[in-house]
Amino acid sequence: MKGKKLGGIFLIAVLLIGLISGCSSQPSENGSTGDTIKIGFLGAKTGNVATYGINTLKGMKLAAEEINNAGGVLGKKIEIIEADNRGDRTEIANIMQKFITKDKVVAVIGDPTTGGTKVAAPIAQSNQVVLLSAGAAGEGVVEIGDYIFRNTLLDSVAAPITAKYVIEELKWDKAALVTSLNNDFSVGLSKIFAKAIKELGGEIVIEESIQDGDTDFSAQVTKIKEANPEVIIFTGYYTEAALFLQEARRQGLEAKMVAGDGCLSPDLIKLGGDAVEGSFVYCGFSPDQPTAETQKFIEAVKGKYNEEPDMFVAQGYDAVKILAAAMEKANSIDPKVFRDALAQTKNFPGVSGVTTFRENREPIKSPVYLLTVKDGKFTLQAKLPVKLEQ
Amino acid sequence: MFLQQLINGITLGSTYALIALGYTMVYGIIQLINFAHGEVYMVGAFTGLIFVNMFGANIALAILGAMICCMLLGVLIERIAYRPLQGSSRLSALISAIGVSIFLSTLVVLIRGPQTTSYPQMFKIVLYQVGPAKISNLQILIMIISAILMIALHLIVQKTKVGKAMRACAQDQDAARLMGISVEKIISLTFALGSALAAAGGVLVGIYFNAVFPTMGMMAGMKAFSAAVLGGIGSIPGAVLGGLFLGIAEVFGVAYLSSSYRDAIAFSILILVLLIKPTGLLGKPIQKKV
Amino acid sequence: MFNAYYLQVLVVVGINTILALGLNLITGITGQLSLGHAAFMSIGAYTSAILSLKYQLPFAVVLLSGAFMAAFFGIILGFPTLRLSGDYLAITTLGFAEITKVVLLNMESAGKALGLAGIPQKANVYNVYVLVIVVVFALIRLINSRVGRAFQAIREDEIAAEATGIPITRYKIMAFAIGSFLAGLGGGLYAHYLTYINPTDFGFLKSIEILNMVVLGGMGSIPGSVLGALILTVVPEMLRFVQDYRMLFYGVVLIFLMIFRPNGLLGGVSLTKMLSTRKRRNLETNN
Missing domain, CATH: 3.40.50.2300 (Response regulator)
Known part of the structure; x- marks a missing residue:
């Protein structure tokens, strides 16, 4: 019992010493004058x-x-x-x-x-x-x-032109929109996609939510399958995208995915395997024609x-x-x-x-590259030019 | 759609149930909410993956290997973080458990990074048509293995001498000690068994959802703990029932209400059930002693 | 010595102290384990932030509104659930916290996952510490009052407390309301210090962090909660020099502190008790 007490006192002492020394330690060399x-x-x-x-x-x-x-x-x-x-x-x-x-x-x-x-x-x-x-x-x-x-x-630049390509070139105008509820990137991107699709005359047949860190998407996939969309617009990150598509294929939902650059990662393919084949991802560069x-x-x-x-x-x-x-x-x-x-x-x-x-310090990256997953690799599908006045 | 969602719910529920069993066992004996349990589940998933990748083990060997490793881990955790705290307040043990949990998840991130990995495909997935719904051989396998493990656990607790000792400790530790039961050994054993179940759960969930990552223990642990309480904490059939109930409630919440409120629906149901049955579905009413 | 970095940490210590004191009243003094303290914090943070952003009300007003809103939800949750005991209560508070988080994630006026940005930075080291001092003294007065003794009686033995004529449900709800009020207050300060809030800030981990402070400092001890908040805010900052191993050490520190001081650093220590024993000792020496 005594040992425990001593140990406790010792521990508090160490913490207090750390506290004091932490506070009085000299600020390090000034970065702008050092080498x-x-x-x-x-x-x-x-x-x-x-x-x-x-x-x-x-x-x-x-x-x-x-x-x-x-x-x-x-x-x-x-x-x-x-x-x-x-x-x-x-x-x-x-x-x-x-x-x-x-x-x-x-x-x-x-x-x-x-x-x-x-x-x-x-x-x-x-x-x-x-x-x-x-x-x-x-x-x-x-x-x-x-x-x-x-x-x-910027999603506000890339997402609308991607939506345009999906509806006008790929002729998929019945979309399922999947948002990751606790991911700010995803919530923002979904808003932009939803607006763009509506303006282009497409239709969002079903909207479903997931959360980052989820692994079970079976219920959402079953619901989406009922709605029978032509394309799944997925606005989250690659881990969830890969798992989501795997579940989709498992349940026989074959619609392809269109996603933002949050899905541009070799891990999308590593995790998703065959399920992500044919997915579209937009980004600022093309690893295919570097x-x-x-x-x-x-x-x-x-x-x-x-x-x-x-x-x-x-x-x-x-x-x-x-x-x-x-x-x-x-x-x-x-x-x-x-x-x-x-x-x-x-x-x-x-x-x-x-x-x-730009003058307001917002970046422009042009053109936007639309990539597709082909034979387990990202390959270039299309170059989409950005209108600068956007 | 109803049938498909039911299958989805049962599969999800059986994974919750597997983890919930470990919570309930430890709780039943020492009234400790073992917060490190979710992390043991995560470690189990990773050790299973190591067995598969390094030694080319098949699914049964991977599960077995992970179970043995996690048994040792469970005993070690009990020795280091809980035994010194015996006799002190339950909350101190809880904080110590949280310490273990933070330690383990950070350790795994340091060793292999935070990214998600998947199990290699271990066998061909076959889909069976059941009426309008599809069920995969993997889903069936998960349900069967979960059921086997749960029944095995039930038999150990109810039919063996060790199980009897466990039940004795759960009722009254002092009395059990007087009967010549080594309470310390039984507690160790409980941790070992609970951790082994968590490991099995980790491997199965890892294979099924194809995702293993260092923070997977957190949410799964929280859900499983809720399931254990829902079923009546301390009760083994209760944990199973609670897990299935929670899994099905979650899936039906998405199916018939809204996926944006998934967790809110699941937890609302949980609170409602507790308001109607304050000790969970199968929990024994606590006799308040004066 | 008091550069912006230390001031920053000092303010966070102050906010955490208020949060920990609130939880201490519920869990440490009244003995009701709550795993959802962060939810009440988020209610206070969001209420005050929305009032600030939309209506530009004065800081004191928004802060109090946030705190009262949190207290209101504390009562709403308390009514049905406080007849549950022990871990069943804990799980309902945990569930409530998850529900709150999901509701905020779906609420358009709360900015969903994008959170609320551009909240005016009104909290500073002065007003935070004035509030800390007010809260500490108010709680000391409360604990030594009739109500406070009722709280402690409930913690020690509910049935005995009821037998002596204490309406336990009413007092439990009262403790819950005051604790939530403090959580809301802390939340409001948090929002007006960081200038940005997001539902994911108030998750399960936040609740656990506050609980750690209470238990580590010593359950039921007011100086303990202050010390707990101080240590658990400063230690992670001090541990920065170990770089990637920081959280590893943090976990180990938690385990060892609990092993060596299972009742917390200042378990069972209260300021008034310290003073009164000294008085008694003085009397004895005088005789």
Whole structure:
């Protein structure tokens, strides 16, 4: 009993000492004066959304490594500061403050989710640190301030032209719309698809909901099969998409899937197998006819991580490269200075597509590539040009 | 459609039931909500996958291997996280269980990353037409294996000497000790059995839904725990009934009401049932002692 | 030393303290295990956020409205369910939390999964800690009142409490209402500090996190809840240096703390008791 008590006191003592030392530890070297450029990674490494965070980080690390091997930016090495936010928004706020006050980062890349970015953005804005989100595709992100950027294919651009192709070229006008209820990307995308389909004279014969993390979709599939759609529009991410289609094929529902770039991952095919054959996915680049840059990137990812890149890896990679290019151009690593160069990024040949920032800092990636899964591989179906006034 | 949805519901329900059994067994003996149970289920699914991928084991061997590994894990968890807490408040044990659960799920993410993987296709899926509905050989297999495991468990608890000792511990630990039963050993054994069932559930669910991922224990654990309470926690047939009930309620909620309210419907039914029968479907009314 | 990062963590500690104190009243002091505290928090957060965004009402008004709304739902849930005992009550609170989450995910005015963004940042270290102090003193007064003793009597032995003439259902509902009120208050502060809320913020894990604070600090002890909130907010931040192994350590810390201090760090410690024993000791030495 006495030992237990002593142990308890010891434990409390250790915690208190940690507390005090944690508070009084010196803030580290200022990033803008040292010989490294500190870029924060904001994303989850554990928890429900860890896949997206970890993959973004993989891309970022690869890009930083390439840049550093080539001599760095303005003679300085890029250092990625990592922190795990578990997908928890209180932690996101904590981490943003830590990045800015303790680590003195000049820019932060993340969060892959729109919600997380919305927590981080006001903090970045008021501290005049650049936040470049690689993944936040929903509405109301860059409006938060002029230090907030994102590098994604906007759903509001890509989804309507994809819907147009589906209805006019593929002649599928009876659609089932499947939304992941707890996924902000999916809820936003479903709204856009529903509006576009209605405007183009198509019909949504049934709307069903799932949740990220679900594995049983049998009930929804049975209902969809009753409604007999020609196409399934699925707005969630690839894991659920693969499992959903497997269940569909198991029950004899043969309609093909059309999905957003949240489904662009080798894991869609790995998990889904034959069931995802013939699915359509839109995205900002074509792994089928890669540019020299993209080809090099795919090889590099294979070499370093022994897997093929998904959309998040590609966007994380591009984000670092876009930032580096802006710093080079501005000849400064002060966010107040290179922000302007970043805002003027034009036709940046990234691996996730050719990126231009509009005046409102919204990215344009043109054209939109529509891919289809053929013989267990993503292949190019069509290039859909983007009208710029959209 | 009704028949198809019923089949969907029963399959889902039997997976809940398998996990719920472990909760109910541990609870029946030491009144502990074993929050780490969902994580044991997750570890079971992964060890099964390792057996299949590394040793090319067939489905029976994979299940057996995962069950043995998780038995050891269950005993280990009991030794480290629960035994030192015997005699202290139930909530302390609950928090310790949550600690184990966080530890295990993080460990698996660190070892193999957070992404979802699937079981390789182990045999050909055949669909049988039952009236207007389809049922696959895999669904039948899951129901059969679940039933076998549940009956085996029932026989162990009701017909063997060990089972008798377990029931004795559940009724009164002090009295059981006086009768010469090693209560510690019985608790260990309960953890082992419960964890083995969770492992079997993990492998079966992994094969059926074709998805194994580190956070799968969380939601499944919560649903299974609800199922156990719904059936009357501590009661083995109750856990089975509760699991099936919850599975069917969920599927019918989607079928006839709305898929956007899936979990809300399932939990509303759960609350309603508890309001009508405050100790669950098959739970014995608690005699309040003065 | 007090840079923005520490201030940030300090505010989160304050908000968590209010949440933990609310749950402590329900679970620690009255003995009713609740696994759905985050639901009441979300009700407070959403009510206050919507009032702020749509009607630009003053902060104090929205905060109180959120808290009262949460208390109202606490009573609604309490009426039918509080006759359930122990784990059956726990599971209904868990179920209620899941239902709340799903309803918010489907609610157009709550922004569905997109959440609510652009909530004005009104909470700061001053008003949060003023509220913490008010809540702590109010709870100390409450616990030492007739009502508070009734709560504790219910925790110790429901039947004996009933036999001595305590209307247990009424008192249980009262405890639930006050606890939910505090959860709603914490939720409102949370929304007006982070400026963005989303239904998935208030899941099962959040409820468990708050429960951890209560149990770790010591059930029924008010200084315990404060300490629990402090430790469980600060430790994960301190553990950042172990990088990827952080949550692994967090799990281990939970297990070991429970093994070494099964009744929580300050289990059974209350401020008034500490003061009164000192007084008594003083008297004894004087004699």
